[in-house]
Amino acid sequence: MRHVLVLFIVALVGNLFFQEWEAYARDEVSTLEVQQVVPSFSLIDQSGNKVNLKDYQGENVVLEWTNPDCPYVKRHYKENTMKNVRNQFKDAEVEWLTINSTHFMSSEDNKKWAEDHKLDWSVLDDHKGLVGKQFKAKTTPHMFIVNAEGKLVYQGAIDDDAHGDKESKERVNYVVKALDDITNDREVAIPSTKSYGCSVKYAG
Protein backbone atom coordinates (compact mmCIF):
# COMPACT_ATOMS: atom_id res chain seq x y z
CA MET A 1 0.00 0.00 0.00
CA ARG A 2 2.81 2.31 0.94
CA HIS A 3 4.52 1.52 -2.38
CA VAL A 4 1.37 2.42 -4.26
CA LEU A 5 1.15 5.70 -2.35
CA VAL A 6 4.79 6.54 -3.11
CA LEU A 7 4.29 5.71 -6.76
CA PHE A 8 1.18 7.86 -6.85
CA ILE A 9 3.04 10.80 -5.32
CA VAL A 10 5.96 10.36 -7.72
CA ALA A 11 3.53 10.19 -10.66
CA LEU A 12 1.67 13.26 -9.42
CA VAL A 13 4.84 15.31 -8.92
CA GLY A 14 6.20 14.11 -12.26
CA ASN A 15 2.96 15.08 -13.99
CA LEU A 16 2.95 18.50 -12.36
CA PHE A 17 6.57 19.00 -13.38
CA PHE A 18 5.74 17.97 -16.95
CA GLN A 19 2.76 20.32 -17.01
CA GLU A 20 4.92 23.13 -15.67
CA TRP A 21 7.45 22.40 -18.41
CA GLU A 22 4.71 22.27 -20.98
CA ALA A 23 3.11 25.43 -19.62
CA TYR A 24 6.17 27.53 -20.47
CA ALA A 25 8.45 27.48 -23.45
CA ARG A 26 11.99 26.37 -22.71
CA ASP A 27 14.66 29.04 -22.75
CA GLU A 28 16.98 26.93 -24.82
CA VAL A 29 14.48 26.44 -27.67
CA SER A 30 15.43 28.80 -30.45
CA THR A 31 13.12 31.75 -30.91
CA LEU A 32 10.60 31.91 -33.71
CA GLU A 33 10.79 33.27 -37.21
CA VAL A 34 7.97 33.93 -39.66
CA GLN A 35 6.91 30.72 -41.48
CA GLN A 36 8.06 28.50 -38.63
CA VAL A 37 5.60 26.22 -36.85
CA VAL A 38 4.77 27.71 -33.50
CA PRO A 39 5.18 25.45 -30.45
CA SER A 40 2.20 25.21 -28.17
CA PHE A 41 2.09 26.94 -24.84
CA SER A 42 -0.44 27.31 -22.09
CA LEU A 43 -0.96 30.25 -19.77
CA ILE A 44 -3.54 31.26 -17.21
CA ASP A 45 -6.11 33.85 -18.20
CA GLN A 46 -7.73 36.58 -16.15
CA SER A 47 -10.44 34.22 -14.90
CA GLY A 48 -7.99 31.60 -13.73
CA ASN A 49 -8.56 29.33 -16.72
CA LYS A 50 -5.71 27.52 -18.39
CA VAL A 51 -5.60 28.52 -22.05
CA ASN A 52 -3.61 26.33 -24.41
CA LEU A 53 -2.67 27.50 -27.89
CA LYS A 54 -3.22 24.00 -29.25
CA ASP A 55 -6.91 24.31 -28.33
CA TYR A 56 -7.16 26.70 -31.29
CA GLN A 57 -5.70 24.29 -33.79
CA GLY A 58 -7.39 24.80 -37.14
CA GLU A 59 -8.10 28.46 -36.39
CA ASN A 60 -6.13 31.60 -37.02
CA VAL A 61 -4.93 33.19 -33.80
CA VAL A 62 -3.82 36.75 -33.19
CA LEU A 63 -1.41 37.11 -30.27
CA GLU A 64 -1.18 40.63 -28.92
CA TRP A 65 1.52 41.56 -26.43
CA THR A 66 0.34 44.18 -23.98
CA ASN A 67 1.25 46.23 -20.95
CA PRO A 68 -1.67 48.24 -19.55
CA ASP A 69 0.76 50.92 -18.32
CA CYS A 70 2.24 51.57 -21.77
CA PRO A 71 0.96 54.81 -23.36
CA TYR A 72 0.84 53.16 -26.81
CA VAL A 73 -1.37 50.37 -25.49
CA LYS A 74 -3.53 52.95 -23.71
CA ARG A 75 -3.95 54.92 -26.92
CA HIS A 76 -4.99 51.84 -28.91
CA TYR A 77 -7.45 50.73 -26.27
CA LYS A 78 -8.92 54.22 -26.04
CA GLU A 79 -9.35 54.14 -29.83
CA ASN A 80 -10.64 50.53 -29.76
CA THR A 81 -8.05 49.52 -32.36
CA MET A 82 -7.69 45.92 -31.17
CA LYS A 83 -11.40 45.47 -30.48
CA ASN A 84 -12.32 46.74 -33.94
CA VAL A 85 -9.91 44.36 -35.66
CA ARG A 86 -11.04 41.47 -33.53
CA ASN A 87 -14.72 42.21 -34.21
CA GLN A 88 -14.07 42.60 -37.92
CA PHE A 89 -12.78 39.02 -38.09
CA LYS A 90 -14.77 37.43 -35.27
CA ASP A 91 -16.92 35.34 -37.61
CA ALA A 92 -13.97 34.24 -39.72
CA GLU A 93 -12.45 31.70 -37.29
CA VAL A 94 -9.96 34.22 -35.99
CA GLU A 95 -9.25 34.06 -32.29
CA TRP A 96 -7.60 36.79 -30.24
CA LEU A 97 -5.32 36.24 -27.27
CA THR A 98 -3.69 39.08 -25.37
CA ILE A 99 -0.52 38.24 -23.47
CA ASN A 100 1.00 40.29 -20.66
CA SER A 101 4.69 39.52 -20.05
CA THR A 102 5.19 42.48 -17.70
CA HIS A 103 7.13 40.96 -14.82
CA PHE A 104 5.47 43.03 -12.11
CA MET A 105 1.89 42.36 -13.21
CA SER A 106 -0.38 39.47 -12.29
CA SER A 107 -3.60 37.78 -13.35
CA GLU A 108 -5.41 40.16 -11.00
CA ASP A 109 -4.03 43.15 -12.89
CA ASN A 110 -5.06 41.53 -16.16
CA LYS A 111 -8.53 40.86 -14.79
CA LYS A 112 -9.04 44.46 -13.76
CA TRP A 113 -7.74 45.73 -17.09
CA ALA A 114 -9.96 43.33 -19.06
CA GLU A 115 -12.97 44.41 -17.00
CA ASP A 116 -12.16 48.10 -17.41
CA HIS A 117 -12.09 47.66 -21.19
CA LYS A 118 -14.93 45.12 -21.30
CA LEU A 119 -12.79 42.58 -23.12
CA ASP A 120 -14.52 39.35 -24.02
CA TRP A 121 -11.33 37.46 -24.82
CA SER A 122 -8.48 35.98 -22.81
CA VAL A 123 -5.72 38.07 -21.33
CA LEU A 124 -2.91 35.68 -20.42
CA ASP A 125 -0.46 35.96 -17.55
CA ASP A 126 3.11 35.54 -18.78
CA HIS A 127 4.81 37.50 -16.01
CA LYS A 128 7.69 35.00 -16.08
CA GLY A 129 8.22 36.11 -19.68
CA LEU A 130 8.98 32.69 -21.16
CA VAL A 131 6.37 32.81 -23.91
CA GLY A 132 7.27 36.41 -24.68
CA LYS A 133 10.92 35.47 -25.07
CA GLN A 134 10.00 32.47 -27.20
CA PHE A 135 8.18 34.76 -29.61
CA LYS A 136 10.80 37.53 -29.26
CA ALA A 137 8.07 39.95 -28.23
CA LYS A 138 9.93 43.23 -27.85
CA THR A 139 7.33 45.96 -27.58
CA THR A 140 3.85 46.63 -26.36
CA PRO A 141 1.97 46.32 -28.52
CA HIS A 142 3.67 43.61 -30.60
CA MET A 143 1.44 41.52 -32.83
CA PHE A 144 1.82 37.93 -34.04
CA ILE A 145 -0.52 35.89 -36.20
CA VAL A 146 -0.50 32.09 -36.13
CA ASN A 147 -2.42 30.56 -39.01
CA ALA A 148 -4.69 27.53 -38.94
CA GLU A 149 -1.73 25.30 -39.77
CA GLY A 150 0.10 26.51 -36.70
CA LYS A 151 2.66 28.63 -38.56
CA LEU A 152 3.71 32.14 -37.65
CA VAL A 153 2.61 34.25 -40.64
CA TYR A 154 2.91 37.78 -39.30
CA GLN A 155 4.92 39.54 -36.67
CA GLY A 156 5.32 43.26 -36.04
CA ALA A 157 3.43 46.47 -35.54
CA ILE A 158 -0.32 46.82 -35.32
CA ASP A 159 -0.14 49.63 -37.89
CA ASP A 160 2.09 52.20 -39.58
CA ASP A 161 1.15 55.08 -37.31
CA ALA A 162 3.38 54.96 -34.23
CA HIS A 163 2.55 58.49 -33.15
CA GLY A 164 -1.17 58.21 -33.78
CA ASP A 165 -1.07 61.21 -36.10
CA LYS A 166 -3.07 59.81 -38.98
CA GLU A 167 -6.81 59.63 -39.39
CA SER A 168 -7.84 56.03 -38.80
CA LYS A 169 -8.86 55.58 -42.44
CA GLU A 170 -5.36 56.65 -43.52
CA ARG A 171 -3.57 54.15 -41.33
CA VAL A 172 -2.36 50.87 -42.71
CA ASN A 173 -3.37 48.26 -40.16
CA TYR A 174 -0.94 45.42 -40.80
CA VAL A 175 -2.98 42.91 -38.79
CA VAL A 176 -6.12 43.65 -40.80
CA LYS A 177 -4.15 43.30 -44.03
CA ALA A 178 -2.65 40.00 -42.95
CA LEU A 179 -5.98 38.58 -41.74
CA ASP A 180 -7.61 39.73 -44.97
CA ASP A 181 -4.95 37.83 -46.92
CA ILE A 182 -5.29 34.73 -44.74
CA THR A 183 -9.08 34.60 -44.79
CA ASN A 184 -9.05 34.98 -48.57
CA ASP A 185 -6.47 32.20 -49.02
CA ARG A 186 -3.74 34.55 -50.13
CA GLU A 187 -0.14 34.60 -49.01
CA VAL A 188 0.40 37.32 -46.41
CA ALA A 189 1.76 40.22 -48.45
CA ILE A 190 3.48 41.94 -45.51
CA PRO A 191 4.68 39.19 -43.15
CA SER A 192 7.02 41.26 -41.02
CA THR A 193 7.22 44.89 -39.89
CA LYS A 194 9.11 46.71 -37.15
CA SER A 195 6.95 46.89 -34.08
CA TYR A 196 6.74 50.08 -32.06
CA GLY A 197 5.91 50.95 -28.48
CA CYS A 198 7.31 50.51 -24.99
CA SER A 199 9.80 47.69 -24.44
CA VAL A 200 8.30 44.56 -22.88
CA LYS A 201 9.13 44.77 -19.19
CA TYR A 202 10.72 41.35 -18.62
CA ALA A 203 12.31 40.56 -15.30
CA GLY A 204 16.04 41.05 -14.87
Next chain:
Amino acid sequence: MLADSTAVVPGQEFQLGAHFKIQDAHHIYWENPGDAGLPTKVSFEAPEGIEILEAQYPIPERFEDGADIITFGHTKEALLTFKAKVTSSFSVQGPVEIKANARWLSCNKTLCIPGAGKASIQLPVGKSAEKENQKTFLEWKQRSPLSYPAETKGKLKSAGGTGTFESVIDWEAGSPPKKLDWLPYSHPGLEADIEEVEVSGNDIRVQFHLKELKGIKREGDIFRYLLSYREKGKLRAIEVEVPIL
Protein backbone atom coordinates in the same frame (compact mmCIF):
# COMPACT_ATOMS: atom_id res chain seq x y z
CA MET B 1 16.26 76.26 -28.88
CA LEU B 2 19.59 77.74 -29.96
CA ALA B 3 21.19 79.19 -33.06
CA ASP B 4 24.91 79.49 -33.79
CA SER B 5 24.38 82.82 -35.53
CA THR B 6 23.09 86.20 -34.43
CA ALA B 7 21.19 86.72 -37.67
CA VAL B 8 19.82 85.11 -40.81
CA VAL B 9 21.96 86.11 -43.79
CA PRO B 10 20.73 85.50 -47.35
CA GLY B 11 22.96 82.97 -49.15
CA GLN B 12 24.50 81.62 -45.95
CA GLU B 13 24.02 78.70 -43.62
CA PHE B 14 23.66 78.56 -39.90
CA GLN B 15 22.85 75.94 -37.32
CA LEU B 16 19.91 75.42 -35.02
CA GLY B 17 19.99 73.31 -31.91
CA ALA B 18 17.13 71.66 -30.04
CA HIS B 19 18.26 71.03 -26.48
CA PHE B 20 16.65 68.26 -24.46
CA LYS B 21 17.08 67.97 -20.70
CA ILE B 22 16.20 64.44 -19.68
CA GLN B 23 14.79 63.34 -16.33
CA ASP B 24 17.08 61.32 -14.05
CA ALA B 25 17.01 57.57 -14.68
CA HIS B 26 15.14 58.18 -17.95
CA HIS B 27 16.28 58.15 -21.53
CA ILE B 28 14.92 59.40 -24.82
CA TYR B 29 15.60 57.65 -28.08
CA TRP B 30 18.03 58.06 -30.96
CA GLU B 31 16.91 58.37 -34.61
CA ASN B 32 16.84 54.60 -34.58
CA PRO B 33 15.38 53.71 -31.20
CA GLY B 34 16.33 50.04 -31.63
CA ASP B 35 14.01 47.21 -30.69
CA ALA B 36 11.56 49.40 -28.77
CA GLY B 37 10.76 53.04 -28.13
CA LEU B 38 10.21 55.82 -30.61
CA PRO B 39 12.72 58.18 -32.23
CA THR B 40 13.05 61.72 -30.92
CA LYS B 41 11.90 64.00 -33.70
CA VAL B 42 11.88 67.71 -34.29
CA SER B 43 9.99 69.43 -37.07
CA PHE B 44 10.20 73.10 -37.97
CA GLU B 45 8.08 75.92 -39.28
CA ALA B 46 10.26 78.49 -40.99
CA PRO B 47 9.68 81.22 -43.54
CA GLU B 48 10.02 80.29 -47.18
CA GLY B 49 13.63 80.55 -48.24
CA ILE B 50 15.01 78.88 -45.11
CA GLU B 51 15.52 75.16 -45.57
CA ILE B 52 16.21 73.17 -42.44
CA LEU B 53 17.93 69.84 -43.02
CA GLU B 54 17.77 66.59 -41.07
CA ALA B 55 18.86 66.31 -37.49
CA GLN B 56 22.36 65.46 -36.42
CA TYR B 57 22.00 63.40 -33.26
CA PRO B 58 24.70 63.06 -30.65
CA ILE B 59 26.26 59.62 -30.29
CA PRO B 60 23.65 57.44 -28.62
CA GLU B 61 24.16 55.08 -25.73
CA ARG B 62 23.24 51.45 -26.05
CA PHE B 63 20.77 50.02 -23.53
CA GLU B 64 20.02 46.39 -22.85
CA ASP B 65 16.44 46.17 -21.65
CA GLY B 66 16.47 42.45 -20.95
CA ALA B 67 15.53 39.49 -23.16
CA ASP B 68 17.83 40.72 -25.95
CA ILE B 69 15.87 43.96 -26.30
CA ILE B 70 18.48 46.49 -27.43
CA THR B 71 17.63 50.16 -27.64
CA PHE B 72 19.61 53.30 -28.40
CA GLY B 73 19.17 56.71 -26.87
CA HIS B 74 20.31 59.58 -24.75
CA THR B 75 20.45 60.28 -21.04
CA LYS B 76 20.81 63.50 -19.03
CA GLU B 77 20.76 65.87 -22.01
CA ALA B 78 21.01 65.89 -25.77
CA LEU B 79 21.44 68.61 -28.38
CA LEU B 80 20.07 67.77 -31.79
CA THR B 81 21.59 70.12 -34.37
CA PHE B 82 20.18 71.14 -37.73
CA LYS B 83 21.83 72.84 -40.65
CA ALA B 84 19.71 75.71 -41.98
CA LYS B 85 20.27 77.00 -45.51
CA VAL B 86 19.12 80.45 -46.52
CA THR B 87 18.54 81.18 -50.19
CA SER B 88 20.45 84.07 -51.68
CA SER B 89 17.14 85.58 -52.75
CA PHE B 90 15.74 85.50 -49.21
CA SER B 91 13.90 88.75 -48.83
CA VAL B 92 11.71 88.34 -45.76
CA GLN B 93 11.95 91.33 -43.50
CA GLY B 94 13.26 90.43 -40.07
CA PRO B 95 13.03 89.42 -37.40
CA VAL B 96 12.06 85.96 -38.57
CA GLU B 97 10.61 83.39 -36.26
CA ILE B 98 11.53 79.70 -36.54
CA LYS B 99 9.29 77.37 -34.60
CA ALA B 100 10.19 73.86 -33.54
CA ASN B 101 7.84 71.03 -32.57
CA ALA B 102 9.50 68.17 -30.73
CA ARG B 103 8.20 64.71 -29.87
CA TRP B 104 9.87 62.09 -27.78
CA LEU B 105 9.33 59.05 -25.62
CA SER B 106 10.98 59.15 -22.21
CA CYS B 107 11.38 55.79 -20.49
CA ASN B 108 12.86 54.35 -17.33
CA LYS B 109 12.99 50.68 -16.33
CA THR B 110 9.27 50.42 -15.68
CA LEU B 111 7.47 53.28 -17.35
CA CYS B 112 7.37 55.23 -20.60
CA ILE B 113 5.99 58.74 -20.96
CA PRO B 114 5.41 60.28 -24.38
CA GLY B 115 6.35 63.92 -24.57
CA ALA B 116 5.84 66.86 -26.87
CA GLY B 117 7.08 70.39 -26.74
CA LYS B 118 7.37 73.58 -28.70
CA ALA B 119 10.13 76.15 -28.86
CA SER B 120 10.90 79.08 -31.09
CA ILE B 121 13.66 81.47 -31.89
CA GLN B 122 13.60 84.92 -33.42
CA LEU B 123 16.49 86.11 -35.54
CA PRO B 124 17.03 89.38 -37.35
CA VAL B 125 17.80 89.32 -41.05
CA GLY B 126 21.05 91.02 -42.02
CA LYS B 127 23.92 91.24 -44.44
CA SER B 128 26.26 89.70 -41.88
CA ALA B 129 26.12 87.87 -38.58
CA GLU B 130 28.29 87.07 -35.59
CA LYS B 131 28.86 83.58 -34.24
CA GLU B 132 26.74 82.69 -31.23
CA ASN B 133 26.70 79.78 -28.73
CA GLN B 134 29.99 78.55 -30.21
CA LYS B 135 31.09 76.73 -27.09
CA THR B 136 27.83 74.78 -26.92
CA PHE B 137 27.78 73.82 -30.57
CA LEU B 138 31.45 72.80 -30.48
CA GLU B 139 30.94 70.71 -27.37
CA TRP B 140 28.09 68.84 -29.01
CA LYS B 141 29.96 68.48 -32.30
CA GLN B 142 32.59 66.59 -30.33
CA ARG B 143 29.80 64.33 -29.10
CA SER B 144 28.78 63.52 -32.68
CA PRO B 145 30.04 60.61 -34.77
CA LEU B 146 32.88 61.04 -37.26
CA SER B 147 32.53 59.73 -40.79
CA TYR B 148 35.07 57.01 -41.42
CA PRO B 149 35.99 55.18 -44.58
CA ALA B 150 35.50 51.46 -44.85
CA GLU B 151 35.80 48.84 -47.56
CA THR B 152 32.61 46.86 -47.62
CA LYS B 153 31.78 43.73 -49.55
CA GLY B 154 28.25 42.53 -50.05
CA LYS B 155 25.12 43.33 -51.92
CA LEU B 156 21.44 43.06 -51.26
CA LYS B 157 20.09 40.41 -53.57
CA SER B 158 17.34 41.86 -55.65
CA ALA B 159 13.75 40.67 -55.45
CA GLY B 160 13.67 39.97 -51.96
CA GLY B 161 16.61 40.71 -50.69
CA THR B 162 18.86 39.49 -48.16
CA GLY B 163 22.57 40.08 -48.07
CA THR B 164 25.55 39.52 -45.87
CA PHE B 165 27.98 42.39 -45.70
CA GLU B 166 31.48 42.70 -44.38
CA SER B 167 33.13 46.04 -43.71
CA VAL B 168 36.83 46.33 -43.06
CA ILE B 169 37.87 49.52 -41.33
CA ASP B 170 41.54 50.40 -41.29
CA TRP B 171 41.98 52.16 -37.96
CA GLU B 172 44.37 54.99 -38.56
CA ALA B 173 45.07 56.40 -35.12
CA GLY B 174 46.94 53.88 -32.98
CA SER B 175 45.28 50.65 -31.89
CA PRO B 176 41.55 50.30 -32.45
CA PRO B 177 39.31 50.22 -29.39
CA LYS B 178 38.82 46.74 -28.01
CA LYS B 179 35.10 47.01 -27.33
CA LEU B 180 32.86 48.39 -30.03
CA ASP B 181 29.09 48.52 -30.23
CA TRP B 182 27.25 48.42 -33.53
CA LEU B 183 24.36 50.87 -33.87
CA PRO B 184 22.55 50.82 -37.21
CA TYR B 185 20.69 53.89 -38.43
CA SER B 186 17.06 53.32 -39.21
CA HIS B 187 16.36 52.36 -42.79
CA PRO B 188 12.66 51.93 -43.62
CA GLY B 189 12.05 48.67 -45.41
CA LEU B 190 15.25 47.04 -44.20
CA GLU B 191 15.94 44.83 -41.22
CA ALA B 192 19.55 44.85 -40.02
CA ASP B 193 21.29 42.30 -37.79
CA ILE B 194 24.85 42.26 -36.57
CA GLU B 195 26.80 39.06 -36.88
CA GLU B 196 30.16 40.09 -35.50
CA VAL B 197 32.48 43.00 -34.77
CA GLU B 198 36.05 41.78 -34.63
CA VAL B 199 39.25 43.70 -34.02
CA SER B 200 42.29 42.20 -35.72
CA GLY B 201 45.50 44.19 -35.60
CA ASN B 202 44.67 47.61 -36.99
CA ASP B 203 41.57 46.36 -38.74
CA ILE B 204 38.00 46.29 -37.51
CA ARG B 205 35.85 43.76 -39.33
CA VAL B 206 32.11 44.17 -39.15
CA GLN B 207 29.86 41.44 -40.50
CA PHE B 208 26.15 42.14 -40.67
CA HIS B 209 23.03 41.06 -42.52
CA LEU B 210 20.42 43.16 -44.26
CA LYS B 211 17.01 41.91 -45.26
CA GLU B 212 14.32 43.69 -47.21
CA LEU B 213 10.95 43.61 -45.51
CA LYS B 214 8.48 42.15 -47.96
CA GLY B 215 5.75 44.59 -48.91
CA ILE B 216 7.45 47.59 -47.29
CA LYS B 217 9.06 50.16 -49.54
CA ARG B 218 12.80 50.41 -48.98
CA GLU B 219 14.11 53.97 -48.90
CA GLY B 220 17.50 54.74 -50.35
CA ASP B 221 20.47 52.64 -51.38
CA ILE B 222 22.91 53.66 -48.65
CA PHE B 223 22.92 51.95 -45.28
CA ARG B 224 24.68 53.64 -42.37
CA TYR B 225 25.82 52.45 -39.02
CA LEU B 226 27.86 53.63 -36.08
CA LEU B 227 30.57 51.86 -34.18
CA SER B 228 30.68 53.40 -30.73
CA TYR B 229 33.37 53.00 -28.09
CA ARG B 230 34.67 54.67 -24.96
CA GLU B 231 37.86 56.69 -25.04
CA LYS B 232 39.09 58.06 -21.73
CA GLY B 233 35.57 57.79 -20.38
CA LYS B 234 33.96 59.69 -23.25
CA LEU B 235 31.60 58.09 -25.74
CA ARG B 236 32.96 58.24 -29.29
CA ALA B 237 31.72 56.81 -32.57
CA ILE B 238 32.60 56.47 -36.21
CA GLU B 239 29.95 56.46 -38.89
CA VAL B 240 30.22 54.12 -41.86
CA GLU B 241 28.21 54.31 -45.08
CA VAL B 242 27.58 51.20 -47.10
CA PRO B 243 26.09 51.06 -50.60
CA ILE B 244 23.70 48.15 -50.55
CA LEU B 245 23.05 47.43 -54.21
